[in-house]
Amino acid sequence: MKSMSKIVAILMVPLVLLGCKKEEPIVITSTDYQNAVDKVTEIMVHDIFSPPVASRIYAYPNIAAYEIIAQNNPSYQSLAGQIKHLSPIPTTDNKNVNYPLAALIAHMDVSKTVIFSEEMMERYSDSLYNTWKGQNEAVFNASKEYGLQVADHIKSWMDGDNYKQTRTMPKFTIITEEPSRWQPTPPSYMDGIEPHWNKIRPFVLDSASQFKPVPPPAFSLEKESDFYKELEEVYTISEEITKEGEESEGLKIAQFWDCNPYVSVTRGHLMFATKKITPGAHWMGIAEIACKNTESSFEDTVYAYTKTSIALFDGFISCWDEKYRSNLIRPETLINQHIDENWKPILQTPPFPEYSSGHSVVSGASATVLTDIFGDNFKFLDDTELPYGLPVRSFSSFKAAAQEAAISRMYGGIHYRAAVENGINQGVQVGNLVNEKLKMKVE
Template structure:
């Protein structure tokens, strides 16, 4: 009888243990790789949807800021951006006793805010549904309470996001080309597209006092006089291109130009057919460099999101600042002047993007991003940049973020799409903006 009671007791204990273990599911674990996956998927979709570089910068900024703010409320390292970012007010706070998983909420926010900013939502849903299924299977209660909280934050951020004038700029008039002024920008081959985002300086900045806060010095005055500064810079573009072409496709200059091309509007003509090639934007390239840096340093989840958020803010403001100058100076591209006045058969090594020349967008963005990343990860941060490998372009190595930004800027001369002033002044403009951003963000 005693043996039977002991057996029953053991069975009861086992049943209790099983029930107890079933009633307390494992907490959901969120990894940096999952956040990287979300970022990478958004980049892939932006390439597919052919987002312009300025618009792409907006798509990076809001999701990363939202994720950052969710984590900052319980962080000893990173503080809220309230009072630093224009128009932003603090998100709803999670109840400490509610069981909300802040890392999960941050990932949900990145996915959902990104989804609201892209066109091909169904492509992001593939990743989202896969992740959510696993999370639900791990701990349904934690998933649901976290999702409820994340949705409150998402609604809060969307309300702020919707006031940045983006929607208003969608209905503003196209850019008018002044064909009577030889110095003014004109659409370029092969598509002769309208100038993109002529009203981007009306987008609400994140940190800047205004779009013109870091207005650069004016470009050299347009002139075809051979002793003028403009003509000197024009001939530099032409002569450098001629020299590079003689060296062949394997030259270092062409490799640099192609590596930093980052023009999502490139099209290729084959007979009667024209198709676009897949390329990331300048902002996307620097977001991927951010990813490379976080992986090299084995950054934890908080620090990874911090790097993405702060870099994306600088990139977004850099585009606002740059585009403000582009449509103010409205300077003609080298391709147009060279074809009209020097060599009608000349082609730049890179395809000219569809907007005015001064200043160089890649120079401004690279300058700003390099400063912020240097403040986060330090000087002389050597890294191998494999961002362009998916597009058939080999890895390039750099000794620092500043080295990378200098090469990115110079690539515009090698590519034949910018004059020297746009490159040098653009890089200087970007670095000044980057230091301002770093100081305001307390990096």
């Protein structure tokens, strides 16, 4: 009987050891956060969101994550009270909460709310949940509970930004009787996108029109007028680039910064779309590159992403306010009517008024914020467009990248010079306001 008892005891040892499995710490890195944002970008490309709406999709999840970091790290200050109508997030005294984990969970949960393909985000988050739960169930459960609590707080605040109301507002009215007014362009002749975006609640702007740019040159088809000279310049540059062919630097720049989420392609009787990232996604990609190059911590990565996404969000509000106020006609329409009826721009003209240039505004805003975070003369290789078949480009600074992004729109044949140059200035003003108004990191 004694020997039988020994055998039973020996057999029980592995079971006891299995039952007492040592739980691992859950380590959340900057790469984990970057991967989550990349997943959101992937889903946005799949779902096809307009550039203004895409900026909203980036901003709120990043703010949710940042607020959790600021809750537990004295190096960061909460945005509550700094941006409009945001109240302090809930607190927790649960010692099992892993704050970076909770921040990432909050980011993914808010992201799921603002995209269409929720199931794609759920599959991604569920796979991570299973891993974390297996590492340390108590920490995972506590962190998830807190992360979702904060996510609900941010979503409640987000619901007051007028986005839902703008979904039911009337379409933009086309005024064909006035030759200076915007008209839909080939090949899809789509309606004007987001004509009511200036009604979205901004984060730091006092109003959508706070940085209203100087007006574009007065519309005129007189050949000596400033406006007509800018129109001719677009046509001349396009013709030169086309003659140079694939080796044209202007062509490479235009294609690199195209960032049109929906390009219509017609072949015979078929029409289909090619999908790309938005200009906001490109700048979020540059923020990721900067974080990787500096080996930024998880907290610093969340901070950089959040500040950049805030600049993008308010930049689009500022730009779209001007677009539908000036309501200026695109070069393609006028060139076809008055210069060359067979001319096509190098890039497909996007479906909204011309002035000011969206790329210019949000590039100026993003570059200004990123320069404040990482410093001037920050050299980097931009590989953001590799997934879309475009090569890496090198930049000496964020500002240099913004200048190239802006001029790319004229090379592409879709903007006049005034929209590019005044758009950059408009964006820089937005970025400066974000830098001055938001006290986020304690140095």
